[in-house]
Amino acid sequence: MNILDTLIWLVNFPATHAYEMVFLGAFSSFGLIGLALRKGPRRSRLAELRAERGQASSDVPAAARIGAALQAWFFRLLALVVLSGLAIAIASLVFGPITRAYIYENGEQALATSTDGISNAVQFEASDGETYTLNMPFFSPPTYPDKDAFVSGADQIVVRYLPGHPQAYVIDTTESIDSWGEPIGD
């Protein structure tokens, strides 16, 4: 397990949940940016007027200042994470999951089966001996090198996954074959 694998595994979430992340990011972006850019604790006009006339303290309490600073930094971090996720999601919807090439190049190969049911999922046994049943998203399918390959028609599915994080996987379209014995990808 290395740091780059871990980073790709994390980036793989918005990449494979691109459809959901686009909605989440689009509906929250204005609020996040607004909260991230908000400056200091605001005092109401009434508090200002009272302070001008010596009827209230002119200083904002230290606890309020620290709380507001912590909140602003929290929302800055959250905005960075969500907006990065939005950018990754948009790129992944257009080009396919952007993590596919790295996983394909650095992943371990395993034979997989496609599960029946409502969820379109693949099941494979990783080198750690565990069996993984992972969703296969429709709008950003993790197929590589052919992003338009038709996986549900495959007779034998081969996946490549990151050894430390098998949840990050791609379907190898050159090794996966259909019922004619041909690779499912071009």
Added chain:
Amino acid sequence: MFTWILRTAWFALSAFLLIRIYETLFSHDQTTSIFPFVSAIGDVDVAFLMGGVAWGLLLTFGSFSGAAAPRRRGGGPEHVAPATIVDVRRTGLTVNDVPQYEIFLEVEPVDGEMFVSSVKQLVSAPEAAHLQAGGMLAVRYREGNPDRVTLADPSSREVEQMMLRWRISHGLILPELIDARTRGTSEPASVLELRPTGERKAGQVQVTARLLVMPSDGSDHFEVDSTVFLHPEALSHVQVGSPVFAMYEPHRPDLVHMTIQRQEPLA
């Protein structure tokens, strides 16, 4: 209260989204979840999508929009006091195209310390033109609670009496005219001459008006001078020829207090 409900909903949705992300990143079987409504998700994680949209909307519209500090409730007995407008701002809320204003007021109780408060009120456009800094309003407040103030009906007898006491306590009625104003009768009069004296007090200007008093008991008309303090906004009602009222005690018709409207003596 409403803000806290929104915040609780936002935190609950945050927890749901984080759990779903954790399940996706760490779970060996992504087709199952601890949430029963997520198990039959199909190709799109509909619950995550809907939760994410609601999370974003709550974040954008209000749950962290800096709710104002809660206003104190309760307080002592209710009183009426005059208040000077310090500032007026629109809150952004409109009801039936009538905008809401927040009026910041300097309340000056007849007995007690002056304090600053504010009141939110729907005000139509013609009325809003009169809401200028320096203008005066009558307000109701509770002793010991400067946060809760409401506008009082300026035509009510209680407000009129309070304003009279306030004017006396602030020296806005000359000492020799207090008896005329508080115990006298109100008779119709007309303004013959008007001359400012140059004195100002509590934002009001002093004028001396020559009045032609026309007693309603049929006795002879007579002319008399009356020196009073007027709010600048009231000056337009006191011009040569304006109908006004003269308050005086029957045995001292030489000491007259002019009023713009017919006023009652002090109860």
